[in-house]
Amino acid sequence: MTMAKRMGLIGCFMVALSLVFAASEATRYNVGGDFGWGIPPNQTFYSDWASSKTFIVGDSLVFNWTGNQNVADVPMADYNNCSTDVITFTGSPNRTVFTITLLFPGPRYFICTVDDHCERGQKFSINVRWPFSSDAPSPSAQPPISSSAPTPSFRV
Template sequence: MAIFGVGNVVLILSILCNVVPSLGTKYTVGDTSGWALSGDYGSWASGKTFKVGDSLVFNYPSGHTVDEVSGSDYKSCSGANSISTDSSGATTIPLKTAGKHYFICSVPGHCSGGMKLEVNVEAAGSSGGDSTPPASGGGSPSTKTAPKQDVPAPSSSSLAAASSFLSWVGVMMIVFLAF
């Protein structure tokens, strides 16, 4: 009977690991201002450390787009060869790979008006350093910035989600082991 109970626990944990979404951080681009012409996205991103598994959430009214583009298209504000594009008003971009990621609004004049975002995504297991976009007009996309000495603590929402999930798993294990 105990083997049957352990088998159930292993099965349930296996299912949970595949069904429960990642505990990555969701960053709302521009915070409460959203994705708009008035945003300063270089400053917004400068104090944040983005990791594989995190997501960028773009909220914007009609008349805008979110295009992921190459580094050269970012510099020239061109959406002609977009990697992906969306104009739904609520775009969530999962950060799946480490490295530089570039986003623009491809509506004429919007990117050059400031609707552009560059983020440096770290591997999920790497130690934290702040992602710092290059100063306007400077640096090549391959230039690396030394990490700051003060590493920000994980967000309270990430910690709360992880704690809640682990507590739930613990309770479920106790319940299933009892049977």
């Protein structure tokens, strides 16, 4: 397949994807509501918050925090183990908001890797659905985490 054909197919895919996003009226969720992203008041705070929502492809999760926090989009094993050996997205004194757009259906797992924050309940999982779908997507529909997570920037 020539490069021009590939670019044409990619362009068609991007147009179709944008139409799906526009038709679904994507929602921006402030993770944790007014509480934001921090050490929760109890172990089930974020799970309870997420359980009352339906997340679809195109929605965004907005993580707002103050102080020493971060967010990691991790595989289930790292979620279950509260692994700290993962790529994280952090803020700075001038940036305490991080947004993740949900681009693919399937399960997603988010944790904070600072100190014992995850063990104290600063984590939650969701199941992202295709727009207009009433069935939960199959876990096999999810691409590898690295292709669905935002690309971090590194300073050298």
